[in-house]
Amino acid sequence: xxxxxxxxxxxxxxxxxxxxxxxxxxQNCPDTESPESPDIMICPPATLVAGFAELAASSPVIxxxxxxxxxxxxxxxxxxxxxxxxxxxxxxxxxxxxxRRADHGESNELVKxxxxxxxxxxxxxxxxxxxxxxxxxxxxxLAVVEEQLTGSLxxxxxxxxxxxxxxxxxxxxxxxTPTVEDVxxxxxxxREQLINRFGAETGxxxxxxxxxxxxxxxxxxxxxxxxVDGALVGGASxxxxxxxxxxxxxxxx
Ligand code: 13P
Numbered sequence: 182x183x184x185x186x187x188x189x190x191x192x193x194x195x196x197x198x199x200x201x202x203x204x205x206x207x208q209n210c211p212d213t214e215s216p217e218s219p220d221i222m223i224c225p226p227a228t229l230v231a232g233f234a235e236l237a238a239s240s241p242v243i244x245x246x247x248x249x250x251x252x253x254x255x256x257x258x259x260x261x262x263x264x265x266x267x268x269x270x271x272x273x274x275x276x277x278x279x280x281r282r283a284d285h286g287e288s289n290e291l292v293k294x295x296x297x298x299x300x301x302x303x304x305x306x307x308x309x310x311x312x313x314x315x316x317x318x319x320x321x322x323l324a325v326v327e328e329q330l331t332g333s334l335x336x337x338x339x340x341x342x343x344x345x346x347x348x349x350x351x352x353x354x355x356x357x358t359p360t361v362e363d364v365x366x367x368x369x370x371x372r373e374q375l376i377n378r379f380g381a382e383t384g385x386x387x388x389x390x391x392x393x394x395x396x397x398x399x400x401x402x403x404x405x406x407x408x409v410d411g412a413l414v415g416g417a418s419x420x421x422x423x424x425x426x427x428x429x430x431x432x433x434x
Contacts, residue, residue: 184231185219185404186344186388186411188307189418189426190247190275195225203233205421207240213241213427219411219431223418224275224307227261228340234270245273248281251294253301263295263302273305275413277333277348283356289332297335300342307413308343310332310394314351322349322363324371338379340386345371352393361406364391368408397426404430405422
């Protein structure tokens with residue numbers, strides 16, 4: 182059985198005062214040790230990673246980061262390396278988010294190199310893929326996500342070092358979500374692809390997150406879909422109460 186993960190992607194949101202949300206999350210999160218309850222992660226903006234990691238140090242909440250440079254160090258003004266995030270206390274890095282792909286023209290090849298940079302520094306990579314609305318309307322969803330998965334994942338991975346997040350671009354921040362059938366179809370195809378490429382043991386153990394307008398109200402339905410092993414949450418991760426509402430989708434009842 183895969184241990185689920187509920188990860189919050191804060192994107193470019195959060196000042197120091199937002200640490201009160203993390204404190205609230207830490208104080209109210211369920212025991213993540215039990216196999217049914219999900220791991221909980223917050224990926225704040227880079228400025229907050231070290232402070233959050235310190236605050237969450239003896240708690241079940243894991244701190245991650247958003248994006249990294251491909252190199253360890255050097256003359257790259259404004260960039261941050263995976264090693265720097267590891268040093269700051271992060272345990273994972275989101276790479277290939279559709280906002281990076283769109284805003285910064287990131288290719289699958291670059292995303293793959295960033296995943297390798299995360300691995301080089303001992304961090305897991307949360308590799309994001311997902312189709313645009315035009316691609317979905319053109320019936321290309323499966324072809325697009327398969328190509329992104331193939332191109333964005335390095336060959337050398339394990340279920341510890343890679344997490345895949347399927348985030349339909351049109352569902353991000355819009356309040357719209359795909360149907361249960363659509364999510365099941367995409368996640369089923371991604372699972373098959375992971376098994377074909379990395380073998381049954383690894384392919385079946387890699388966590389496949391769904392992301393795009395996940396809220397407390399729809400989390401239970403989305404998280405119960407086959408091959409959905411958790412959520413990557415944007416807007417609803419900014420408030421501890423909302424994220425805890427999503428986490429509680431995993432509690433019985
Ligand atoms: P929303 O949950 O705000 O739709 O964002 C999803 C996302 O992009 C997480 O990476």
